[in-house]
Amino acid sequence: MNTSTNNTFVVGDEFELIQSATDYSLNRAENGWISGHFYHCELTSVFQPIFSIAQKKTIGHAAYVRSLSNGEVALWPWQVFSLASKDEQLVDLDRLCRAIHALNYYFNSNSKVDSLFVDVHPRLLESVKDDHGRAFENFLDLIGIKTSRVVIEIPAIVNRNWKLLQHVITNYRSRGYQIAANYTGTRSDWMTELGSLYPDIVRIEASDLERHETVAPLVDTIHSFGASLLVRDIETxxxxxxxxxxxxxxxxxxxxxxxxxxxxxxxxxxIPEN
Structure with a gap:
């Protein structure tokens, strides 16, 4: 396995323009990497590649937030989000994280086609009643990125609220985002029931895939709806x-x-190819 890193950084004047047009508290390091602040936390991004078997290459990256103190991890993501006790704070924090991810990804990568995978906090989905994705779309417009290059990862817990799941898929899709939902095994017919609202990508844990007794029918159903299967958390x-x-x-x-x-x-x- 080989890895490479692109080093196209945000031009200073461009960053200043973006910063002046938003309310986000952002900083730019000398190497071009962007961070933001929430309370006493310095927030930045880490990215995990997503590999396409058919194309035999990386086609996107999943973004995760990290809180740093003197270059070391200070708080884990769940600890950072626990600081947002009020819904308004949670909404601001979640949007700040996605803005940081977008800046770091699109201004530090040479690729013009790869997709950024970002998750949204379930409390944000419940707090924002309509127009999910509008604020992020406005920010993407500001930095010149189309929503079609962003995959919104809907938390697995939202599967328990069928109406909310349908509602947020409708909202995000209307704005051009790609949608990734999690298969949890709670409803075997959920793809069929979603109908025209099926996600673009269905995610499943690698450990669940090993235990699942009906993998073939599940994959066939996913593909029959034109969706793709992403197996995540592969450890072995x-x-x-x-x-x-x-x-x-x-x-x-x-x-x-x-x-x-x-x-x-x-x-x-x-591992070797078959």
């Missing part, structure tokens, strides 16, 4: 083999590449 060679044998389209996990403060690219899988 056995899980990687199972993911490839399942008919998965995309792969993600620490076995392939750990989240890093860089835009890494997976070029080879850590």
């Amino acid at each position: 060679t056995e899980q990687l083999i199972a993911a490839r044998q399942s008919g998965a389209d995309y792969l993600q996990g620490n076995l392939l590449s750990k989240p890093a403060h860089a835009i890494g690219m997976i070029e080879l899988l850590p």
Whole structure:
């Protein structure tokens, strides 16, 4: 497995223009990497590559927030979000994180086609009643990025609220985002019931894939709706083999590449091709 890092950085004047047009508290390091502040936390991005089996290359990255203190991890994401006790604070924090991810990804990568995968906090989905994705769309417009290059990852817990799941998919899709939803096994017919609202990508845990007794019908259903299957959290060679044998389209996990403060690219899988 080989990785490479792109080093196209935000031009100072461009960053200043973006900063002046938003209310976000942002900083730019000498190497071009962007961070933001929430309370006493300095927030920045790490990215984990997502590999396409068919294309045999990295097609996007999942973004995760990290809180730093003197270059070391200070708080884990759940600890940072626990500081936002009020819904308004949570909404501001969630939007700040996505803005930081977008700046770091699109201004530190040479690729013009790869997709940024970002999650949204379930409390934000409940707090914002309509127009999900509008604020992020406005920010993407500001930096010249189309919403079609962003994959919104809907938290698995939203599967428990069928009406909310349908509502947020409708909202995000109307703004051009790609949608990734999680298969949790709670409703075997959920893809069928979603109908025209099916997600673009269905994510499943590698450990769940190993235990699932009906993998083939599940994958067939996902593909029949024109969606792709992403197997995530691949930690072992056995899980990687199972993911490839399942008919998965995309792969993600620490076995392939750990989240890093860089835009890494997976070029080879850590097992021979069949």
